[in-house]
Amino acid sequence: MKLAIIGDLQYWKAEVENLGFKMEQIKKFDPAFSFVMGDVGGSQMRSEEGLLETKEYVSRVGCPFHLIYGNHDVEYWPDNRFEYDPEGTYRKVFGESPYTSYIFNGVLVVCISIERQPYESFITPYTVYVSDKQYEWVKNEIESNKDKPCIIIAHAPVAGSGLRCERPMHNAALDTYLDHTFKPQRWVALLRDNPQIKAWVSAHFHMGHDYDTAITQRNGVVHISCGVMTCCTRDERAHTRILDITEDKRLLVYTLDHNDDKELILDAEIDLIGEEESVGRISRHGRHEILIGTDDEAQKVWYDEAHCSYFVSTKKGMLWEYSEELSDFCGAVSYEKKVENLYINKNKLIMEYPNTTLASVDLVDRGRWQYKDSLEQKIVALDELVGEKLPTVNYESYSSKEGTYIKF
Ligand SMILES: [Fe+2]
Numbered sequence: 001m002k003l004a005i006i007g008d009l010q011y012w013k014a015e016v017e018n019l020g021f022k023m024e025q026i027k028k029f030d031p032a033f034s035f036v037m038g039d040v041g042g043s044q045m046r047s048e049e050g051l052l053e054t055k056e057y058v059s060r061v062g063c064p065f066h067l068i069y070g071n072h073d074v075e076y077w078p079d080n081r082f083e084y085d086p087e088g089t090y091r092k093v094f095g096e097s098p099y100t101s102y103i104f105n106g107v108l109v110v111c112i113s114i115e116r117q118p119y120e121s122f123i124t125p126y127t128v129y130v131s132d133k134q135y136e137w138v139k140n141e142i143e144s145n146k147d148k149p150c151i152i153i154a155h156a157p158v159a160g161s162g163l164r165c166e167r168p169m170h171n172a173a174l175d176t177y178l179d180h181t182f183k184p185q186r187w188v189a190l191l192r193d194n195p196q197i198k199a200w201v202s203a204h205f206h207m208g209h210d211y212d213t214a215i216t217q218r219n220g221v222v223h224i225s226c227g228v229m230t231c232c233t234r235d236e237r238a239h240t241r242i243l244d245i246t247e248d249k250r251l252l253v254y255t256l257d258h259n260d261d262k263e264l265i266l267d268a269e270i271d272l273i274g275e276e277e278s279v280g281r282i283s284r285h286g287r288h289e290i291l292i293g294t295d296d297e298a299q300k301v302w303y304d305e306a307h308c309s310y311f312v313s314t315k316k317g318m319l320w321e322y323s324e325e326l327s328d329f330c331g332a333v334s335y336e337k338k339v340e341n342l343y344i345n346k347n348k349l350i351m352e353y354p355n356t357t358l359a360s361v362d363l364v365d366r367g368r369w370q371y372k373d374s375l376e377q378k379i380v381a382l383d384e385l386v387g388e389k390l391p392t393v394n395y396e397s398y399s400s401k402e403g404t405y406i407k408f
Pocket of ligand 1: 008071072205
């Protein structure tokens with residue numbers, strides 16, 4: 001059973017993008033169902049008109065579809081938070097819940113939809129928030145179908161997926177993985193506790209499929225990224241994913257290249273029930289093997305045993321915080337001044353810069369990560385150095401098509 005996975009539909013005008021033609025290209029491969037991955041509506045994003053336009057174009061694929069929300073569909077700034085009601089507008093246009101589940105050929109497919117973050121915990125508009133209510137629903141849906149293999153469909157990947165993204169924008173922008181800055185660890189735990197979850201399909205990064213890390217595997221779960229077909233591409237590619245859930249419960253993962261649509265490209269094959277190794281173009285990077293960026297490189301890596309985290313300083317002045325629990329960068333505590341040494345004083349991380357000036361951040365404050373979209377700076381200048389010096393750790397560095405990686 002073929003499923004089309006349509007990535008972020010951000011565009012200026014549907015006619016300019018030739019969106020009708022691109023939907024016809026998908027139709028040629030005869031999907032039985034489509035998932036629209038959110039961030040939709042072109043120039044009319046966050047409006048009823050935008051959702052209706054999306055509905056009209058996606059209908060041209062000729063099969064039923066379900067749309068989940070992405071970050072841009074629900075984002076707001078504190079001063080315009082009453083201007084648009086994403087949940088109410090969704091119900092008006094589609095008459096159903098944006099988070100839902102399906103069973104295709106005996107395989108459970110659970111769709112997670114991004115929600116508006118609570119105003120009380122607002123630190124930046126760029127979030128991929130999920131409410132406790134939706135999380136509990138997802139957990140219950142998965143646990144009450146333990147006998148079925150499961151595929152998750154969500155706008156953003158789970159923390160620690162290792163999928164290709166653009167640094168420093170992603171991970172510093174605090175909307176990189178599901179529930180980033182809220183409760184990302186609960187999704188990691190959900191995968192760990194439910195080995196029947198075999199694949200997690202995400203969009204959001206706007207990257208094509210021809211990177212080694214467009215599909216990754218960690219702890220038995222295959223993470224599949226889905227490209228985009230519009231001008232919001234970050235690498236000139238125009239890709240749509242086609243998945244095929246076969247009757248013997250194998251998941252075939254294809255690329256539809258909108259610039260060369262003669263045939264689908266088979267990228268990977270996943271055994272959803274057995275113990276067979278997934279095959280194809282699947283990256284299996286280690287947990288401590290992480291992308292720094294395309295034009296940056298690491299300078300020093302420190303380990304903070306008390307908080308189970310690593311810190312990575314780069315040539316361009318980023319200071320990344322890596323969480324052991326999430327196996328991912330959870331943010332940048334500093335992003336424009338090179339850090340020479342790090343010290344810990346209880347929950348305070350103290351940064352010493354080459355000119356011997358000092359600053360600190362609170363390691364239990366979720367507002368500690370700094371980036372240009374943060375509302376306020378949480379770095380506090382210090383006059384006096386009181387703390388224990390953090391040890392550095394050895395690391396290796398290497399380059400790939402994705403950019404520079406470090407391994408520690
Ligand atoms: Fe997005």
